Amino acid sequence: KEKGESVSNETCLSVAGGPVAVPTTEQRYKTYMAPGSSSEKKTDDGHASKENFIHLCNPHLEKMKEDILYHFALGTGTHDFPTLFGDVKFVCVGGSPSRMKAFIAYIAEELGLGSPGCDYPNICAGTDRYAMYKVGPVLSVSHGMGIPSISIMLHELIKLLYHAKCSDITIIRIGTSGGIGLEPGSVVITRQSVDATFKPQLEQVVLGKTVIRSTNLDEQLAKELMQCSKEIGQFNTVIGNTMCTLDFYEGQGRLDGAICLYDEEEKLQYLKNAYESGVRNIEMESSVFAAMCNLSGVKAAVVCVTLLNRLEGDQITSSHDVLVEYQQRPQKLVGYFIKKSLGKV
């Protein structure tokens, strides 16, 4: 295996945001709900903003007559993507299908676009791989657990947004995680997603060769989300690094898996090293999420609640009701952010 051999033509990285001053999400979207949009928009604040389309890092797709998004059970030959999804501006993704269904009902009510008790159909009803819901400019999609599962979903989601000719997309992962040195229930907005050796990178194997990709996330978006949390003022929120692992048990230093060949001292030393390097929580999807959004030129953020403090244990022992309330916190924060971005706060 050729370690560190990087694919030389990954020029797509250059599209992931430039050094120029960009308008805030609020400035960008405030007028979204108003009719009559053009490709050169002026916001309330007089900022001229050029629409930012999805950057597809794949020249082969243009040559395809039809594109079947197999794991969504959707295809360009059978579905009119611009009509179905063209108005999407915010995409929220999370592991659990039922949580993403709950989110769409929540955001619909928050934006005044739904009625209580209204049922939202699963757009991916033709498969049980992922679930997808939509209301107004918000798409909510489940991604299962782990890097491979979210990566399949993101490949097809990015193509969906591209085929639908969407622009100015903000995509946020709302999830659960294990915290390090934080009171359970705290929310972490990810500064950088780091790997199990605390490096802000993702190793992928492409045609048998290892490729290293950057896992940076949008700094301004993280700050805007932090500001939203301050305005809500209901739970502890921090900006910190998020460690993304390939395994929940051994990969995160747990002592309670079916396999564990290290002792408690080694585990705690590892978690303390993680904390010292800036890691505040651990989950299993953020690195490939950041890497793929980077390559596709999409603004992205990761907002996860911590279900426990890993310095104090491995098992999630809080009551069902407490966990349910914790899991609503990222939804609440991102819901508020979307409302504010649309000028509805």
Next chain:
Amino acid sequence: KEKGESVSNETCLSVAGGPVAVPTTEQRYKTYMAPGSSSEKKTDDGHASKENFIHLCNPHLEKMKEDILYHFALGTGTHDFPTLFGDVKFVCVGGSPSRMKAFIAYIAEELGLGSPGCDYPNICAGTDRYAMYKVGPVLSVSHGMGIPSISIMLHELIKLLYHAKCSDITIIRIGTSGGIGLEPGSVVITRQSVDATFKPQLEQVVLGKTVIRSTNLDEQLAKELMQCSKEIGQFNTVIGNTMCTLDFYEGQGRLDGAICLYDEEEKLQYLKNAYESGVRNIEMESSVFAAMCNLSGVKAAVVCVTLLNRLEGDQITSSHDVLVEYQQRPQKLVGYFIKKSLGKV
């Protein structure tokens, strides 16, 4: 990152089958349905067989008062595992929850343990991470997509079987895959699970260090399954190597993902190299499945149908009905194997 540094005390590997001649699955299980089992059983053929319990490679678990299997929504403090699961002998796992539900209905009918149209409750109804169904000695569990997702499930499944004091477990993954050089619809029984560089190993990161684990599967079980396929005689089945990747698009050399920075020639060369090394299909779970079953001393096999021939394309274009029939083939094969093992053929 210390590459190739192996955790030195992985002695559990020694439990994964010995060089001694073992009875076939049929010899072992034939009398299972008969009452009065003892820990030193005699089969019809006069083989004395010692019960083979789950080998738990984790000394910490013994010290825990309660074990919560969070992603199953089950716990030793709230559920009586020996009563609920003590009679399990066969565990079938697969990615899709609806497919695993269909399998339990199918096997129930095959074993004469259910009635047509009977509904089987989801044992993991308290969560939407995984689905689990049981009928008689057969447990059917979904695992989602990718190594991390199946690994969480397997940690909790192995602990479940251990807590339930199960013995003589055979666990089979029934799944879908992309074939190489095979007619679509062919079934591949995995000889060895190999990584994206065609090596029969799994790299895992434990406490930040890379550990290499063996991904061998039970040879005798693979042969028995092959014999079953011959007896059924309804579809093409081969024994071959299975490549296990972390990504469906770039990781498998597809040209139709959101990101693709290589050309068709490079892709085909990679797939041809895979074929020459013995790879006949590609999926995303077999390596960690083999590694964890090895470490836990559980007989394991992987039986996947191929939905397309990757030398001829990347998109799964067969009609829904054809794909449904393909997906039933591993179920049919494993269903027949279980029936035969229980002396019911």
